[in-house]
Amino acid sequence: QNPLLTIKHLSVQFKVHGGIVQAVRDLNLTIEKGKTLAIVGESGCGKSVTCHAVMGLIQKPSGFIPQGEIIFDGLDITQLEKNNTIRGNRIAMIFQDPMTALNPTLTIGEQMIEGVMKHKKLSKQHALDKASEMLTLVGIAEPEKRLSQYPHQFSGGMRQRIVIAMALMSDPDLLIADEPTTALDVTIQAQVLELFEKIQQQTGVSIILITHDLGVVAKIADTIAVMYAGQCIETGNRRDIFYHPQHPYTQGLLASIPRLDMQKDSLKPIEGHPPDLFAPPKGCGFFSRCKKAMRVCKEIPPELSVLTEEHTVLCWLQDSRTQCNV
Ligand code: SF4
Numbered sequence: 596q597n598p599l600l601t602i603k604h605l606s607v608q609f610k611v612h613g614g615i616v617q618a619v620r621d622l623n624l625t626i627e628k629g630k631t632l633a634i635v636g637e638s639g640c641g642k643s644v645t646c647h648a649v650m651g652l653i654q655k656p657s658g659f660i661p662q663g664e665i666i667f668d669g670l671d672i673t674q675l676e677k678n679n680t681i682r683g684n685r686i687a688m689i690f691q692d693p694m695t696a697l698n699p700t701l702t703i704g705e706q707m708i709e710g711v712m713k714h715k716k717l718s719k720q721h722a723l724d725k726a727s728e729m730l731t732l733v734g735i736a737e738p739e740k741r742l743s744q745y746p747h748q749f750s751g752g753m754r755q756r757i758v759i760a761m762a763l764m765s766d767p768d769l770l771i772a773d774e775p776t777t778a779l780d781v782t783i784q785a786q787v788l789e790l791f792e793k794i795q796q797q798t799g800v801s802i803i804l805i806t807h808d809l810g811v812v813a814k815i816a817d818t819i820a821v822m823y824a825g826q827c828i829e830t831g832n833r834r835d836i837f838y839h840p841q842h843p844y845t846q847g848l849l850a851s852i853p854r855l856d857m858q859k860d861s862l863k864p865i866e867g868h869p870p871d872l873f874a875p876p877k878g879c880g881f882f883s884r885c886k887k888a889m890r891v892c893k894e895i896p897p898e899l900s901v902l903t904e905e906h907t908v909l910c911w912l913q914d915s916r917t918q919c920n921v
């Protein structure tokens with residue numbers, strides 16, 4: 596099967612006063628049709644920037660892509676503008692805060708139909724029918740009546756559902772959700788994640804879920820990519836990441852997730868801070884925080900080790916060349 600999206604050796608940089616920030620460095624990712632990929636990491640690790648690159652939202656001249664390819668369904672979209680038809684119709688993004696995604700001065704109906712009337716040339720009636728259908732799919736009752744209401748007439752959880760319904764209006768092949776549940780309380784978080792699963796079953800859409808919380812993705816991700824300091828340091832399926840994590844950072848993240856069988860005070864956050872992306876370290880990016888660091892780690896960047904077809908790790912511990920000289 597051909598993957599829906601392949602990212603190869605992608606780097607994204609930003610020119611800022613005083614230098615260049617290396618926000619994403621040599622990133623490789625794939626997402627299969629109809630599957631969910633979770634991108635996990637601390638804020639500033641490059642996960643949102645990666646998705647902005649997929650959406651065509653890296654703004655020149657301050658932001659640029661010095662190397663790499665983004666291949667969507669066989670097409671190289673790396674340098675395409677965000678308003679081309681692929682990005683308008685086939686890739687949709689849900690931003691973190693539903694209130695900023697919704698216009699308070701327009702009815703839900705008006706904002707839901709705007710995009711498809713423009714991009715898909717649907718008539719107003721067709722577009723409204725489609726909007727009702729999508730509101731029903733995300734679990735909002737009496738959709739016809741709701742379409743004439745304004746954002747403030749809905750609760751926070753309902754607004755997030757509306758934003759999801761809006762993203763589905765163009766029947767996208769890929770839905771990118773950036774921290775879609777961060778602003779919501781735990782019960783509603785769970786409902787939104789179930790909603791993603793239901794939507795995927797019914798529409799076959801592929802989903803990229805961005806989150807800082809590894810716990811959130813435990814149930815719904817088919818594959819997980821862990822990012823640190825602009826790099827993807829481990830990828831794998833759920834079993835690989837939750838039961839056989841190999842990178843010390845992934846292991847640290849797991850130890851910091853609250854679990855039912857653990858005392859609250861046994862949670863161990865990872866000490867220290869991520870490196871400065873103005874001047875990323877010469878060797879491994881995690882070196883300053885790694886309890887298993889070796890001499891080689893400080894000077895020479897680790898190469899990707901492929902453990903199985905799905906499980907890859909960027910760490911010297913997995914490199915056969917280090918076995919005898921630690
Ligand atoms: Fe730790 Fe070295 Fe692996 Fe980096 S390469 S995570 S410093 S063991």
Ligand code: MG
Pocket residue numbers: 638639642643
């Ligand atoms: Mg972010």
